[in-house]
Amino acid sequence: MTPPRRTRRRPQPLPAPPAPQPAQPYELPQPPSPEAAETTEAAAGRGPGSIPERLYSVTGSGEGGRAELDLVTLIMARCAPPVSATPEQAAVLRLCQAPLSVAELSAYLRLPFSTMTVLLTELITAELVQAHAPVVRQALPDRSLLEAVMHGLQRL
Amino acid sequence: MDFNGSDTLPGPRTEDHLPHTAQAAVKIVIVGGFGVGKTTMVGSVSEIRPLTTEETMTQAGIGVDDNYGSDSKTATTVAMDFGRISITEKLVLYLFGTPGQERFWFLWNGLFEGALGAVVLVDTRRLEVSFDVMGRLEEGGVPFVVAVNTFPDAPRYPVEELRTALDLGPEIPIIECDVRRRASSKDVLMTLMRFLHSIAMSRALT
Ligand SMILES: Nc1nc2c(ncn2[C@@H]2O[C@H](COP(=O)(O)OP(=O)(O)O)[C@@H](O)[C@H]2O)c(=O)[nH]1
Numbered sequence: 001m002t003p004p005r006r007t008r009r010r011p012q013p014l015p016a017p018p019a020p021q022p023a024q025p026y027e028l029p030q031p032p033s034p035e036a037a038e039t040t041e042a043a044a045g046r047g048p049g050s051i052p053e054r055l056y057s058v059t060g061s062g063e064g065g066r067a068e069l070d071l072v073t074l075i076m077a078r079c080a081p082p083v084s085a086t087p088e089q090a091a092v093l094r095l096c097q098a099p100l101s102v103a104e105l106s107a108y109l110r111l112p113f114s115t116m117t118v119l120l121t122e123l124i125t126a127e128l129v130q131a132h133a134p135v136v137r138q139a140l141p142d143r144s145l146l147e148a149v150m151h152g153l154q155r156l
Numbered sequence: 157m158d159f160n161g162s163d164t165l166p167g168p169r170t171e172d173h174l175p176h177t178a179q180a181a182v183k184i185v186i187v188g189g190f191g192v193g194k195t196t197m198v199g200s201v202s203e204i205r206p207l208t209t210e211e212t213m214t215q216a217g218i219g220v221d222d223n224y225g226s227d228s229k230t231a232t233t234v235a236m237d238f239g240r241i242s243i244t245e246k247l248v249l250y251l252f253g254t255p256g257q258e259r260f261w262f263l264w265n266g267l268f269e270g271a272l273g274a275v276v277l278v279d280t281r282r283l284e285v286s287f288d289v290m291g292r293l294e295e296g297g298v299p300f301v302v303a304v305n306t307f308p309d310a311p312r313y314p315v316e317e318l319r320t321a322l323d324l325g326p327e328i329p330i331i332e333c334d335v336r337r338r339a340s341s342k343d344v345l346m347t348l349m350r351f352l353h354s355i356a357m358s359r360a361l362t
């Protein structure tokens with residue numbers, strides 16, 4: 001018996017993703033100006049003795065201005081829920097007293113990923129949570145990162 | 157910091173909390189057809205009980221709809237299982253078990269673009285369901301290994317016969333596994349990592 005056959009394909013630019021779905025019931029926040037985003041980012045690394053590290057800033061992308069949140073962006077609360085927080089916002093702030101990925105938040109709160117990103121964008125804009133960008137695949141991969149992952153897996 | 161009322165909410169168990177030092181995450185994607193063992197593999201290596209994230213899409217989004225833009229779109233929910241492995245006190249690895257149909261992939265921002273690499277899980281009884289996935293990974297330049305989940309009643313082919321059938325270059329690892337076993341799933345992930353490392357080494361030389 002012989003297996004069915006396929007033909008390999010060549011690398012090519014990925015087609016554009018479909019337009020984001022409107023996420024109910026949250027309203028999309030206004031896209032902030034690029035200056036506002038810069039200020040937020042600069043302020044985040046300015047604390048006394050703090051190591052400047054790349055934090056997410058909300059980038060207005062024209063179509064809704066959603067922060068480029070990844071499934072594995074790590075979210076952490078900066079403070080307790082303020083009295084003005086909506087129940088959903090308060091739930092997020094309580095969940096991320098310890099760092100939690102957007103995917104985990106979406107799972108625990110049973111919110112679709114896109115709804116979760118809208119809710120988180122509000123919280124990032126309000127400076128109620130911190131977001132740590134994931135490490136993504138590079139054209140020239142970081143060998144020490146790969147080695148760290150291998151060591152971590154070896155301990156399993 | 158003191159939050160009230162946290163015991164009434166769904167959330168991670170105390171022992172599942174990441175340390176406050178966790179500041180970066182990486183992801184690996186496990187792709188394959190329905191029933192090939194994606195959820196089983198995620199569960200066998202994850203340090204947390206596997207979780208599910210969902211995304212809602214309209215029929216228009218899956219390409220079967222003629223009235224895109226009208227009010228009569230129906231919503232479809234697509235689910236994806238995932239698990240987590242802490243690598244260091246700063247770094248966390250997430251594993252996503254993703255439906256094989258590429259039309260779902262765009263639902264999750266950067267799922268493949270940002271992934272370190274992918275595991276294509278195949279079942280030799282239905283090899284062709286993974287053809288499209290492999291093609292899409294090749295087009296997107298996402299490095300992958302092929303893991304053959306050995307179901308008892310599935311045909312067994314020599315690796316080189318599979319390589320020819322799948323039209324894979326000699327550098328791409330093909331490995332047999334039983335993802336119900338943690339050691340086997342770990343072996344698959346290590347095979348992917350060693351492959352990614354070899355790519356990094358060869359690119360550093362050019
Ligand atoms: N014999 C065998 N069965 C497996 C293996 N991996 C998964 N299964 C079984 O196959 C079924 C489907 O697996 P599941 O992980 O839900 O597949 P998914 O749809 O890809 O997530 C389950 O009943 C598993 O117990 C394997 O390596 N060997």
Ligand SMILES: [Mg+2]
Nearest residue numbers: 194195237253
């Ligand atoms: Mg599954």
